[in-house]
Amino acid sequence: MVAASLDRPRRTLAAWRERVRTPAGRRIALAAITAAAFAFPLIDRNDGDVDAAANALAFAILALGLNIVVGFAGLLDLGYAAFFAIGAYTYGILASYQVQPEWSSFWEPLQWLGLVARLPGAGGPDHVHFTVSFWLMLPVSALVAAFFGILFGAPTLRLKGDYLAIVTLGFGEIVPIVARNTPSLTNGAAGLNGVAPPNLFGYAFGVESLPYYYLGLTLLVFLIFVSVRLRDSRIGRAWMAIREDEIAAEAMGINRSRLKLLAFAVGAAFAGMTGTFYVAKLQTATPEMFSFPVSVMVLVMVVLGGMGSVAGVVLGALILQLLQSWFLQDLSQWIHALGRGTGIAFLEQIELVQSIELIFGIILVVMMLYRREGLVPAQRTVTVLSHAEQTAVPARGGISGEFALAARRSVDPATPLLEVKGLRKAYGGIKALQDLDMVVMPGSIVAVIGPNGSGKTTLFNLITGMVRPDAGTVRLAGEDITALAPHLIVERGIARTFQNLRLFANMTVTDNVLVGTHARTATGLLGAVIRSPRVRREEEAARKRAAGVLAIFGNRLLPRVAHLARTLSYANRRRLEIARALVSQPALLLLDEPTAGMNPTETLELTDQIRSLRERGITILLIEHKLNVVNEIADTVIVLDHGEKIAEGRPEEVHRNEEVLRAYLGRTAARAAP
Amino acid sequence: MTIWDILLQQIINGVSLGAMYALLALGFTMVYGIIELINFAHFNVFMVGSFVGLWVLQAMGIVGQGHPLYGLALIGVLLTALVVTMLITGVIGVAIERIALRPMRNVPGTAAMITTIGVSYILFNFILLGAGADSKNYANPLPSVHWEIGEAVLRLREVLVWAVAFGLMLGLNFFVRRTKMGKAMQATAQDQEAASMMGVDVDRVVVIAFFLGSALAGAAGLIFGLYYNYTSFIIGYTAGLRAFTAAVLGGIGNIPGAMLGGILIGLIESLGGQFLAVRWTDVIIFSILVLVLVFRPAGILGRAAPSRS
Numbered sequence: 001m002v003a004a005s006l007d008r009p010r011r012t013l014a015a016w017r018e019r020v021r022t023p024a025g026r027r028i029a030l031a032a033i034t035a036a037a038f039a040f041p042l043i044d045r046n047d048g049d050v051d052a053a054a055n056a057l058a059f060a061i062l063a064l065g066l067n068i069v070v071g072f073a074g075l076l077d078l079g080y081a082a083f084f085a086i087g088a089y090t091y092g093i094l095a096s097y098q099v100q101p102e103w104s105s106f107w108e109p110l111q112w113l114g115l116v117a118r119l120p121g122a123g124g125p126d127h128v129h130f131t132v133s134f135w136l137m138l139p140v141s142a143l144v145a146a147f148f149g150i151l152f153g154a155p156t157l158r159l160k161g162d163y164l165a166i167v168t169l170g171f172g173e174i175v176p177i178v179a180r181n182t183p184s185l186t187n188g189a190a191g192l193n194g195v196a197p198p199n200l201f202g203y204a205f206g207v208e209s210l211p212y213y214y215l216g217l218t219l220l221v222f223l224i225f226v227s228v229r230l231r232d233s234r235i236g237r238a239w240m241a242i243r244e245d246e247i248a249a250e251a252m253g254i255n256r257s258r259l260k261l262l263a264f265a266v267g268a269a270f271a272g273m274t275g276t277f278y279v280a281k282l283q284t285a286t287p288e289m290f291s292f293p294v295s296v297m298v299l300v301m302v303v304l305g306g307m308g309s310v311a312g313v314v315l316g317a318l319i320l321q322l323l324q325s326w327f328l329q330d331l332s333q334w335i336h337a338l339g340r341g342t343g344i345a346f347l348e349q350i351e352l353v354q355s356i357e358l359i360f361g362i363i364l365v366v367m368m369l370y371r372r373e374g375l376v377p378a379q380r381t382v383t384v385l386s387h388a389e390q391t392a393v394p395a396r397g398g399i400s401g402e403f404a405l406a407a408r409r410s411v412d413p414a415t416p417l418l419e420v421k422g423l424r425k426a427y428g429g430i431k432a433l434q435d436l437d438m439v440v441m442p443g444s445i446v447a448v449i450g451p452n453g454s455g456k457t458t459l460f461n462l463i464t465g466m467v468r469p470d471a472g473t474v475r476l477a478g479e480d481i482t483a484l485a486p487h488l489i490v491e492r493g494i495a496r497t498f499q500n501l502r503l504f505a506n507m508t509v510t511d512n513v514l515v516g517t518h519a520r521t522a523t524g525l526l527g528a529v530i531r532s533p534r535v536r537r538e539e540e541a542a543r544k545r546a547a548g549v550l551a552i553f554g555n556r557l558l559p560r561v562a563h564l565a566r567t568l569s570y571a572n573r574r575r576l577e578i579a580r581a582l583v584s585q586p587a588l589l590l591l592d593e594p595t596a597g598m599n600p601t602e603t604l605e606l607t608d609q610i611r612s613l614r615e616r617g618i619t620i621l622l623i624e625h626k627l628n629v630v631n632e633i634a635d636t637v638i639v640l641d642h643g644e645k646i647a648e649g650r651p652e653e654v655h656r657n658e659e660v661l662r663a664y665l666g667r668t669a670a671r672a673a674p
Numbered sequence: 675m676t677i678w679d680i681l682l683q684q685i686i687n688g689v690s691l692g693a694m695y696a697l698l699a700l701g702f703t704m705v706y707g708i709i710e711l712i713n714f715a716h717f718n719v720f721m722v723g724s725f726v727g728l729w730v731l732q733a734m735g736i737v738g739q740g741h742p743l744y745g746l747a748l749i750g751v752l753l754t755a756l757v758v759t760m761l762i763t764g765v766i767g768v769a770i771e772r773i774a775l776r777p778m779r780n781v782p783g784t785a786a787m788i789t790t791i792g793v794s795y796i797l798f799n800f801i802l803l804g805a806g807a808d809s810k811n812y813a814n815p816l817p818s819v820h821w822e823i824g825e826a827v828l829r830l831r832e833v834l835v836w837a838v839a840f841g842l843m844l845g846l847n848f849f850v851r852r853t854k855m856g857k858a859m860q861a862t863a864q865d866q867e868a869a870s871m872m873g874v875d876v877d878r879v880v881v882i883a884f885f886l887g888s889a890l891a892g893a894a895g896l897i898f899g900l901y902y903n904y905t906s907f908i909i910g911y912t913a914g915l916r917a918f919t920a921a922v923l924g925g926i927g928n929i930p931g932a933m934l935g936g937i938l939i940g941l942i943e944s945l946g947g948q949f950l951a952v953r954w955t956d957v958i959i960f961s962i963l964v965l966v967l968v969f970r971p972a973g974i975l976g977r978a979a980p981s982r983s
Contacts, residue, residue: 358799364792
């Protein structure tokens with residue numbers, strides 16, 4: 001009885017939630033929130049409240065920017081306030097009386113443009129007064145901050161992500177120190193004063209909070225739009241792929257250095273813009289406004305709301321800001337009253353306003369321990385599958401149905417597609433691969449077999465550029481691709497899967513496959529935001545191709561396209577890896593133990609599918625332990641042992657080879673065999 | 675004072691600072707070596723250690739710097755303060771690991787690092803709210819004995835700092851190289867999975883690394899107070915960043931490297947402060963961090979290098 005009554009409100013809440021999740025419901029909810037945000041200052045006419053709300057908006061933008069770095073790209077930035085400071089000082093210096101060089105004819109064209117004014121000197125020479133417009137400085141500050149973002153991020157690109165945290169922490173420390181130590185530019189610790197407020201068509205913003213509130217709201221709406229557009233684009237998917245698995249991201253054609261810097265630059269640009277807004281609102285800037293606690297506060301906002309979740313981080317920022325400015329004081333009073341009422345002296349002493357940083361620390365730890373995805377998770381859980389969708393009927397006969405897999409390069413059937421010469425790699429004293437020569441002709445299936453540790457995976461790593469060879473060359477259709485960066489090799493037409501599965505675990509099946517199209521698509525940062533018809537067409541084509549490739553595996557993957565990769569079964573993960581590689585339209589596909597972990601029926605099914613791929617023009621190089629698979633589909637078998645090629649030929653030839661038997665079964669067995 | 679006297683004086687100062695940074699750097703390096711985690715909580719374990727040391731000294735009746743002790747009484751008081759402080763911070767370190775970090779052990783990405791930032795913040799604000807924002811005059815039983823070398827002055831407190839720091843470092847080195855647990859620690863740092871298959875209790879190794887690292891941070895905190903005669907809730911941040919730089923400079927994960935890096939950073943701080951400008955010290959030290967990361971990410975002594983991911 002009690003349970004039932006408790007159950008009811010919950011069920012209605014769930015139903016309500018379902019209703020909001022339909023596209024129309026979301027649109028209505030969004031419109032309602034926006035309308036409420038615009039109406040808020042008309043309802044609450046207290047200037048203090050509006051001011052607090054305007055500041056909260058600024059921090060919401062900061063949280064959005066940090067979310068791009070931390071949430072999308074997975075790079076922990078602990079000095080984010082540095083970019084906020086850079087944006088603030090960039091505008092502050094160019095819109096105040098702080099810097100006043102002597103007047104000369106050099107400044108006249110700038111005066112004509114309205115960027116500077118001439119200050120008549122009292123008895124001395126005239127001086128320059130910078131009067132650059134706020135509206136011009138918004139994008140300029142964003143660009144300046146983005147530039148510094150690239151500058152600060154570059155040193156850590158080669159290192160593991162953790163180092164980024166410490167380096168950004170250091171830069172976050174240095175920027176305020178520089179501001180403090182260069183008083184000629186920044187007026188040092190005392191701070192810049194008299195920063196000009198914005199002016200819109202003759203309307204001066206002044207000191208009242210209302211116009212800033214609307215300006216902040218407009219900026220926030222704009223940047224939410226930018227964030228969402230980026231998230232759902234080729235760029236956003238590449239960022240998330242890097243977050244999930246850098247090596248797999250690279251192997252799918254993503255230039256990780258470039259994209260990491262891009263994330264850094266975009267995040268910094270958001271902060272730069274906010275800095276300009278914030279300093280114009282306060283009309284002053286001091287080094288303390290941008291110190292380490294500010295960076296941590298923005299991080300707490302992102303963690304609280306949900307890393308990677310646009311709606312979440314905005315909510316997180318608003319909650320924390322409004323908590324500080326609206327509620328904590330009242331809450332303290334209530335606790336004091338409670339203390340007086342109950343006679344507990346301890347309660348009377350609690351000052352929540354001063355404890356805000358303690359609260360931040362507790363939020364960070366508690367969220368990480370108990371709700372890592374935040375208040376509003378970026379990934380929603382997916383509905384369950386029907387019984388029919390869950391049962392897959394094993395299908396023989398390879399791939400039916402049509403899908404475009406045409407490799408990008410036209411292949412001359414007479415020249416080798418892949419030619420490896422003298423390839424060598426040693427790890428310390430262990431020779432993983434010794435002077436290997438091999439050739440893969442177009443349209444063939446070549447299998448590499450050999451005992452564990454014989455150098456098979458090393459060979460794949462060398463071909464795909466993940467490891468640099470000590471000597472030797474790799475040629476693809478005559479072109480030397482030795483030791484090119486992995487993403488360039490994908491562009492040239494080699495794609496691979498990994499023996500120990502490297503999927504992007506927290507991305508959906510569809511998004512995993514779409515990452516595979518990275519090398520074949522071109523949408524850049526601006527394109528992703530503007531979403532021009534060309535970009536739309538490209539995205540549509542990529543999705544169509546992804547769906548086609550997923551259809552190869554019948555109903556194994558198709559019902560699960562919206563599921564996260566980490567929820568898939570082992571065999572389906574292998575299939576997804578193959579789909580992700582195929583969608584990059586490779587001329588040569590490298591499969592590292594594709595049937596590992598599959599049962600006999602599934603193995604047969606995949607064997608047929610691999611054969612069909614060859615029929616559709618894809619050349620395949622495969623590592624496989626199951627010899628029945630090798631016998632069935634390979635044209636040529638290469639046997640490696642201790643990094644050396646000990647045999648090569650048609651499967652049945654290789655089986656009779658004495659050295660192969662010795663490597664696999666030992667000396668006595670080899671003697672007994674014939 | 676001739677330039678040589680100044681140089682000698684700054685070297686004396688620098689080695690003392692460096693010894694303190696080295697103790698702190700060891701905690702970073704041990705934890706990073708074993709679980710590849712930059713432990714930001716370590717910054718403020720050091721700061722808490724400095725306060726614990728102050729309270730222990732006060733509990734033994736030492737007030738301010740006016741009442742020096744001599745001989746066995748001095749050694750007894752200092753040793754007690756050192757041991758108690760190290761035990762308490764060691765236990766704090768273990769608690770942090772058990773409560774906040776163990777559940778994060780196998781979580782990929784930045785979650786564990788973010789947790790350590792949260793823990794660091796909690797420690798920081800506990801002291802701020804509990805002890806107040808003003809800096810505290812330290813209880814110091816050291817007599818103002820000093821020796822003159824030319825015009826440079828070597829004070830007893832510097833000798834003490836050196837003795838404590840080098841004693842602890844030798845002890846740690848012995849522990850890691852000669853004892854069974856130390857070898858288990860090295861094995862875990864090389865390959866956690868293989869070590870656990872060979873019967874090493876990885877959880878225990880991690881706990882001991884946190885205990886030792888935090889205990890050394892506590893010792894560094896006590897030394898800070900005795901050396902500067904004050905402590906404050908904000909000391910963890912700057913010292914922690916410098917000690918981390920020291921760990922990277924020496925080669926993170928490398929115990930002798932952390933010691934060497936610490937001394938170098940101490941020297942850079944004192945000589946840089948003397949010959950360049952104090953207000954740029956942080957910028958100089960931090961530039962070193964960035965330059966090392968860019969050009970020699972394995973640090974001076976290398977080995978357990980920050981791997982490419």
